[in-house]
Amino acid sequence: MSARILDGNALSAQLRGRLADDAAALAARGVQPCLAVILVGGDPASSVYVRNKVAACEKAGIKSLRFDYPQDADPASVLERIAALNADPAVHGILVQLPLPRQFNEKAVLEAIAVGKDVDGFHAENVGRLSQGQEAFFPCTPHGVMKMLESAGIAVKGADAVVIGRSNIVGKPMAVLLTNAGATVTVCHSQTRDLAAHTRRADIVIAAVGRPRFVTGDMVKPGAAVIDVGINRIQDGPEAGKLCGDVDFASVSAVAGAISPVPGGVGPMTITMLLANTIEAARRVADKR
Ligand code: NDP
Numbered sequence: 001m002s003a004r005i006l007d008g009n010a011l012s013a014q015l016r017g018r019l020a021d022d023a024a025a026l027a028a029r030g031v032q033p034c035l036a037v038i039l040v041g042g043d044p045a046s047s048v049y050v051r052n053k054v055a056a057c058e059k060a061g062i063k064s065l066r067f068d069y070p071q072d073a074d075p076a077s078v079l080e081r082i083a084a085l086n087a088d089p090a091v092h093g094i095l096v097q098l099p100l101p102r103q104f105n106e107k108a109v110l111e112a113i114a115v116g117k118d119v120d121g122f123h124a125e126n127v128g129r130l131s132q133g134q135e136a137f138f139p140c141t142p143h144g145v146m147k148m149l150e151s152a153g154i155a156v157k158g159a160d161a162v163v164i165g166r167s168n169i170v171g172k173p174m175a176v177l178l179t180n181a182g183a184t185v186t187v188c189h190s191q192t193r194d195l196a197a198h199t200r201r202a203d204i205v206i207a208a209v210g211r212p213r214f215v216t217g218d219m220v221k222p223g224a225a226v227i228d229v230g231i232n233r234i235q236d237g238p239e240a241g242k243l244c245g246d247v248d249f250a251s252v253s254a255v256a257g258a259i260s261p262v263p264g265g266v267g268p269m270t271i272t273m274l275l276a277n278t279i280e281a282a283r284r285v286a287d288k289r
Pocket residue numbers: 141164165166167168169170171188189190191192195208209210211229230231232246266267270
């Protein structure tokens with residue numbers, strides 16, 4: 001194996017130490033950073049994500065409020081809760097864990113969150129601000145990827161970057177952040193012809209596909225940086241139940257110059273950027289007082 005490992009746990013520990021100092025400083029100014037988390041239904045993966053987010057908040061000195069609703073919850077009751085949290089000056093960030101059950105209009109729920117409390121960065125106004133290069137809450141996963149690249153000293157300006165995936169929460173904002181940082185970006189998806197032809201000439205490959213070990217060593221240029229956003233649970237065979245990414249770590253790490261592992265790569269960085277956005281939201285409130 002030749003690739004340098006981009007350790008998201010180590011970088012997160014370093015960043016969260018600083019964020020805890022920031023949270024303490026804000027509390028000393030009379031503003032206790034506070035994140036409200038809404039979880040609807042009992043999806044096991046969502047429950048784990050919410051538990052991890054709440055635990056990370058507590059550890060960093062961010063107060064967290066958790067609101068759990070059953071799978072058959074009335075969307076109106078969740079919207080009422082969001083309105084109450086929007087109006088509560090002690091709450092700085094609001095996160096609704098996705099996906100939501102079928103009876104919900106996900107877009108309407110995300111748009112109901114006050115822009116200044118939208119620490120997930122999914123509100124259309126934050127998305128628009130991001131695309132115009134204005135100050136905004138950046139979506140946590142792509143923001144975490146940018147921090148990883150930056151801290152590893154991987155040059156983005158002028159680089160050829162390929163993002164595999166065009167979802168609103170990962171692929172599209174990832175492409176915008178890379179573009180804003182000066183990369184030449186190609187976005188690939190399920191309709192892309194000859195995906196490997198694109199990835200093979202990329203200096204940076206970001207995989208956000210949702211398919212286990214999809215990117216293999218023969219698809220990667222020697223020395224490229226490969227960031228694995230995927231979180232997949234292997235269904236069958238001897239490895240059943242194990243987590244793996246969208247990148248085939250064994251073959252890609254033999255070719256790439258740098259690679260992020262799963263677990264321990266982008267996952268912890270996503271939570272770290274959520275903490276950062278919540279503290280930033282609280283700082284804006286403190287600065288206005
Ligand atoms: P989505 O399912 O919303 O999007 C997947 C994207 O991959 C789509 O744009 C789809 O294309 C594309 N795609 C699917 N098959 C292919 C293919 N054969 N060739 C090329 N492109 C393909 O997933 P998300 O963006 O929400 O998540 C992606 C992965 O990242 C998942 O594993 C998810 O669990 C993980 N994730 C991890 C996070 C973290 O904190 N580390 C946070 C969020 C997600 P099309 O649009 O044409 O259908």
